[in-house]
Structure formats: structure tokens, C-alpha cells
Amino acid sequence: MHALTLPAPGHFDEMLLASGAIRPHYQAFANWLHAQTPEHLAKKRAEADLLFHKVGITFAVYGDEAGAERLIPFDTVPRIVPAEDWSMLEAGLRQRVTALNRFLWDIYHGHEIVKAGLIPAEQVFANAQYQPAMQGLDLPHGIYAHITGVDLIRHSDGGYYVLEDNLRVPSGVSYMLENRKMMMRLFPELFARYAVAPVAHYPTLLLNTLRHASTADNPNVVVLTPGPFNSAYFEHAFLAQQMGVELVEGQDLFVKDEFLYMRTTVGPKRVDVIYRRIDDAFLDPLAFRADSMLGVPGLLSVYKQGHVILANAIGTGVADDKSIYPYVPDMIRFYLKEEPILHNVPTWQCRKPADLDHVLAHMAELVVKEVHGAGGYGMLVGPASTQAEVEDFKLRVQANPSNYIAQPTLCLSSCPTFVESGIAPRHLDLRPFVLTGREISMVAGGLTRVALKQGSLVVNSSQGGGTKDTWILES
Amino acid sequence: MLSRTAAQLYWMSRYLERSEDLVRMLDVTHSLSLLPQSRGAMTELAAPLAVTGTLEAYHARHDKLEADKLFNFMALDLENPSSVLSCLKQARENAHAVRGQITAEMWEAINSTWLEGRTLPKRGIPSVSSFFDWVKERSHLFRGATYGTLQRNDAYCFIRLGTFTERADNTARLLDVKSQLIAPAVDTLMPVLAPSDSAPDFYAWSALLRSLSAFEAYHAAYRDSLDGRRVTELLILRPDVPRSLRACCDEIRAILPQIEARPGAADAGREVKQLAGRLALRLEYGAVDEILDAGLHGWLTGFLAESATLGDAIRRAYFEAN
Numbered sequence: 001m002h003a004l005t006l007p008a009p010g011h012f013d014e015m016l017l018a019s020g021a022i023r024p025h026y027q028a029f030a031n032w033l034h035a036q037t038p039e040h041l042a043k044k045r046a047e048a049d050l051l052f053h054k055v056g057i058t059f060a061v062y063g064d065e066a067g068a069e070r071l072i073p074f075d076t077v078p079r080i081v082p083a084e085d086w087s088m089l090e091a092g093l094r095q096r097v098t099a100l101n102r103f104l105w106d107i108y109h110g111h112e113i114v115k116a117g118l119i120p121a122e123q124v125f126a127n128a129q130y131q132p133a134m135q136g137l138d139l140p141h142g143i144y145a146h147i148t149g150v151d152l153i154r155h156s157d158g159g160y161y162v163l164e165d166n167l168r169v170p171s172g173v174s175y176m177l178e179n180r181k182m183m184m185r186l187f188p189e190l191f192a193r194y195a196v197a198p199v200a201h202y203p204t205l206l207l208n209t210l211r212h213a214s215t216a217d218n219p220n221v222v223v224l225t226p227g228p229f230n231s232a233y234f235e236h237a238f239l240a241q242q243m244g245v246e247l248v249e250g251q252d253l254f255v256k257d258e259f260l261y262m263r264t265t266v267g268p269k270r271v272d273v274i275y276r277r278i279d280d281a282f283l284d285p286l287a288f289r290a291d292s293m294l295g296v297p298g299l300l301s302v303y304k305q306g307h308v309i310l311a312n313a314i315g316t317g318v319a320d321d322k323s324i325y326p327y328v329p330d331m332i333r334f335y336l337k338e339e340p341i342l343h344n345v346p347t348w349q350c351r352k353p354a355d356l357d358h359v360l361a362h363m364a365e366l367v368v369k370e371v372h373g374a375g376g377y378g379m380l381v382g383p384a385s386t387q388a389e390v391e392d393f394k395l396r397v398q399a400n401p402s403n404y405i406a407q408p409t410l411c412l413s414s415c416p417t418f419v420e421s422g423i424a425p426r427h428l429d430l431r432p433f434v435l436t437g438r439e440i441s442m443v444a445g446g447l448t449r450v451a452l453k454q455g456s457l458v459v460n461s462s463q464g465g466g467t468k469d470t471w472i473l474e475s
Numbered sequence: 476m477l478s479r480t481a482a483q484l485y486w487m488s489r490y491l492e493r494s495e496d497l498v499r500m501l502d503v504t505h506s507l508s509l510l511p512q513s514r515g516a517m518t519e520l521a522a523p524l525a526v527t528g529t530l531e532a533y534h535a536r537h538d539k540l541e542a543d544k545l546f547n548f549m550a551l552d553l554e555n556p557s558s559v560l561s562c563l564k565q566a567r568e569n570a571h572a573v574r575g576q577i578t579a580e581m582w583e584a585i586n587s588t589w590l591e592g593r594t595l596p597k598r599g600i601p602s603v604s605s606f607f608d609w610v611k612e613r614s615h616l617f618r619g620a621t622y623g624t625l626q627r628n629d630a631y632c633f634i635r636l637g638t639f640t641e642r643a644d645n646t647a648r649l650l651d652v653k654s655q656l657i658a659p660a661v662d663t664l665m666p667v668l669a670p671s672d673s674a675p676d677f678y679a680w681s682a683l684l685r686s687l688s689a690f691e692a693y694h695a696a697y698r699d700s701l702d703g704r705r706v707t708e709l710l711i712l713r714p715d716v717p718r719s720l721r722a723c724c725d726e727i728r729a730i731l732p733q734i735e736a737r738p739g740a741a742d743a744g745r746e747v748k749q750l751a752g753r754l755a756l757r758l759e760y761g762a763v764d765e766i767l768d769a770g771l772h773g774w775l776t777g778f779l780a781e782s783a784t785l786g787d788a789i790r791r792a793y794f795e796a797n
Contacts, residue, residue: 053590252479
């Protein structure tokens, strides 16, 4: 009924073996797919588009005037993860996020890992994301990253690797939740065939995590957004509504007598916890960027007195920086005395002369990224670039080597995806969300992003990527 | 509730109500201009420009008053901040900023209205009356979604407050302009308002009533022919006509005590409640002959000033407190 394009030899596909045989956990889905007419599925996809548009699940693309709001393309073939894979991933994520929080506490206190010689001091203290204002500050329960999004990929060997950790303001969880709602609405019959772990309780876990972050009785939690023009505004509003807390902008908050208040119709109301969705630099024009209209003057001073909690804490960016990333396995060994469960992607640091030589010599085979870059901007995918582009990028790297790292071009796993010509393999990654509160909690799931262009390895929504529902199977 | 959120909910519904009221006004001027006896169609058509204070803006863009250009300017022109589409756009932008406070149904109603509306200038509309009907339908849909799905909390109160503040304002303006167009002598010559048997007046008053969806109410209330005095009474003093000044002010007065307030003298809304109470009582115990004796235009001007004072007080009490 449907022509399934087979994955290229040597690639790992989530559903298909190179022979075209179906992996066991996809068999029931494949049977179902086989029984559907292409017209029926096309109708369902159109229905999904219409619904997403009506609900307004859109995102704004920076610098794109015409398409001020776009839909992230949604693919109706789910990414299915067997239970045993997830239990390994969950253990690995708990371990990794625990170590990252320990690292943040350490570098803002006794610097043990630096003293032990595991990470060069300048990598930490000269890092633009390191916030000297955080030195010596004690946060409740020692938690810095309350919400972490870890980007995982699967290589052609079938193994999972961590591509990057996101400890600042990771986004995308609303798509995880809305994609599931959509799949259940479009194809309820599939959920009778599969025991898919639920994800809908994520906002409850998030609220518990945020409340636990404060030592106040019955803390007042708010979500701080840059406003309706931010690309992730939908998610900010969505999470505030799902948690039943106020969605505030900087202008709604003010500092008085060393406490933080919000302006309400019945006068000022104390704020205890801010789930902030704006970057450090914009939080407080008195302490950071003076031209920021998004933050609250005086917020840092209230924060340093412990009168308000920021989730995530200020200065977490130093731990998810691409120049620190290569050290995460060492952190796990150092703080937890455990071997890492999840592997890093091998990484060359261009600030090291030997690594730089290797990168310059092999750039056409590598992926080169800016150390502080995000969102798929400022990177080179060697094999997908022209000779001229590679040469041009070499000059940029040589001009400022310490600004770049390089990794082998990973062969991201693929999953059958609806495309113009039918169903074909497209590359994907996976971002689970890890919450650190009284204990570490997470829903069994995550955001699967998919590169919709044939052969493309860039899954970011700002670069034309789409999403899929992620099904973690219950054992 | 956050002050900003309250303001945005209030303005969301004011803008939506304004778009509907504007369409009602365009509808009645459109009907009047089609009457053979109309006192020069241009006078009728220019009325909406006068009411919205956009006459100058219109002339900055167009030389002559022409029916097509006027309609485009008032209905579809996004450069005109007072046009129907501009109002829908601002209603939607406010809704976008408070989407956590409104239900999915409300958001979908207002968002899809804008998504469709913004394509109209390019796509064109089949007829002016189909556009009028569309705007009214979308407004009804949003109000219905609000009534049927929103928790009865402060958000609900501020939305309703916006609706009735805007509606009272518009009914008063519409009545003012129409009564002057229909009977320019209304303020000075009472006999003009006496049993009106002339055909043009009949059509003019009925167009006004229809535009305010009050034609049936008139006949149910008076079971008599149309005349200016009774129309005036109906639209100002009847408590059971949803777009009358009395009905709007009764609603405002009833909504205010439901908004969360600090007790006693600390209640920032005290002044608002006093003003609203005074306004509602004046209408409750008012009489149409007193209004006409004083002069309808003068009376309506006074009402609009008080309604503006009330709007100001609402802003100070709820949106700018702290």
C-alpha cells in the first residue's frame, strides 16, 4: 500500500532493517500503516495542520518578517522507543544531570574539580557564561538546573550519544505534550495496540519541582516570558496555564524593600519562584545588560538575598557550553564515582593546537560548531558543504580557534517520515526533559525533532526541522 | 490577577465589541444610503468617519468621499487604526498576550477570526452585507465561547466590563449621529418627533433599530408604529434591550462588585463603583421627556463624557494600581 523507502546502507533506522524487515517494536504499527489508504492518511495530516493552526501552536522565526508565525511541521509516524532502551536512558540522564548540578555548585563554591586538575581554570572562569555574581551563593538544596533538556542522538552503531546538554532555558516540551494530544486525537486506535507511557502529567511534575525550589510556605510561582513576540511564547503561555500560575513579563514585576512583587488588580503580591524563560543577560538591567527592557531592575539583589528563586539559576550556561561538554564524563567520575552510562560524542577542541590541526585537515568530514552557538546557527556540516564553504569556514576557525569545537559527522538514526514522494527515512534526535527538585523526575518521553530535507542532519525548528510524537513503550 | 492581564482582557473584548459595533454602524449607514429619499448618500456614508473621528485620516488618503473607498477604509484598511480589521487585529493581539487566561475555545474563535480576516483585503469580499454578517457571527461566536467555557472569575468580569463599556459608548454615538441625520431639528423642535408618518423617517428609524438588533424588541415593547421618541426611550432607558444604555450600565454596575477587591477604604475600585452606580441610577429613574426637553444631543454628549470618566476610573483602579 505504501512504498517505504529503505534507509541507505550503513544507516541505522528506528523502524527498518537494511533488508526492509520491520523491527519487532514497530511491527504492530507497520501492520496498521499497511491497512490505511494514502488518502486517509493525507486527510489526517491536513486535519493536524488545521488543528495546530487554530490552537495557535506556532513559533516565530527571528528575522523572518513575512512568516511572523509558522507551524513546526508535525509528522504522524511516531518515534517508538522500546522500554529497555528507555530504562537505560533514564538512568543515564539522572546520572548526568546530577553530576552537572554538582559541577555548578562546585564551580561557584570550592572549585574542587579545577583544583583536581580535571578542567583547566580558564575554561571555567574565563567563560562568558560564568557568572562571578554567583560565587559563594547558596541556593536551596544546591540546585542550579531545575529543568534540563538533554539532546540525544543515535549513531549508525545503534548506540545513543549525548549531543548537548541544555541547562539555560530549554524549550520544546509543549510540543512533546501537544504532539501526543494530536496523535491520540487522530489515531486513537493505535493507542489500543501499544502501551505508550503517558506524558500529560509533565506540568504537574514541573510545578512540584518549582515549588520545591523555594523554602517559602506555599510559594507563589510565576512564569517569566519576554512577551508575545518571543519565538517560544506559545510554550510560556501553555506551561503557565497548565500549571495554573501567572504568566508575567518584566513590566509586571517590581522590587520593593528587598522583595519581589507582581502588580495585580488588588495590589502588590509577593513572588517566590520565577520559572524564567529569558536569558541571564536580560534578567536585571542594573546588573547585566542595561538596555534590557525584559527584566526587572534590582532582581539580582533580591535573588542574592535568597528572597526569590530563579529556575534555572543564574550562570548555568557555563555547564552546557560546548567547551565544557567534553568534560562531562569526567565530572560524572569525579563527583559520583561512577562510570558514565550515556556517552559523549567524540569532540575536538580547536583551542588545543593538536585538535585544531586535525580539524583543519579533516574539516570536510566534520561538523564544526561555535562554542556558544545554539539553534543550528553558525555551524558547518562538512560533508554537506561545498569546497568554498569549507575553505571559508577554515578562515573563521583559524581567526578564533577557541570559539570552535568539531565532532565527527554523526550518522543520526532515521525514522520513516511522510514526504512529498511517500514515506522515506529522515534523520532525528531526541530531547527528554529532566526535572531536579526534591528528587529527579521526568516523564517517559521527550521531543523528537526530525530533519525534513533528505540527508539533512540539522533538526532545529529554526532551520526547517519538524517534530514527531515520541512513544516510550511500557514494559 | 495581574494588572496587565486585566487590562489586556478588558481591551481584547472592547476591541472585539468595537469591531461589531462599527459593522452595525456601517450597516445602518449603508441601508440609509440606499434609500431613494436619502439626504444625499454622502452625508450618510460620512457619518462613520465623523463618529470614529477619522475624517481627516480618510482625506489624507483619498480625495473624494466614495462609497467603495469609504467602505474599504472603514472595514478592511489595516492602515486605519479604527477600521474593523484593525480592531480585530488588536483584539487578537490582546488575546495572544493573555492566552493563558482564556479557554482554548475562546482563543481558537478569536485567532481564526483574525487568520481569516487578514486575508480579506487581498481576497476581496463577495458583498458588504456578507462582511457585516461575518463580523457579527465571529463576535457572537467569541461571546458564546466565553459564556459557555470560561470560569466565572475576574477574567470573566474584565471581559464583560470591556464589552458593556464599549457597547454603551457605541449605542450612544450611533443614536446621536442617526438622530441628527434623521431629524436635524430634534434638539429644538419637539413636534418633529411627534408621530412620525413620513416614509423616510420610518425607514431611517427602522434601519437604526435593526442595526442594533432592536427592531423586534421595539414592536414587542410598544406594539405601535415607529417614532423617534419611543426609539429614543427604547435605546436609552429600556432595561430589557441588550444594547440599550440602561442595560449596559446595569451590567457594569452588577459586574463591579464581583471583581476581587480589598475590603473597605483599601478597595481601589470604590470610585468606579460610585460612578457606575450613579450612571445606572440616572438611567433607571430617567424619563424620555426629560431627555428630549434637555436636548438629545446635549444629553448624549453628557452621557459620553461620564462614560469616558468611568473608563478612566477603571483604568486607574485596576490596571495602574500599585
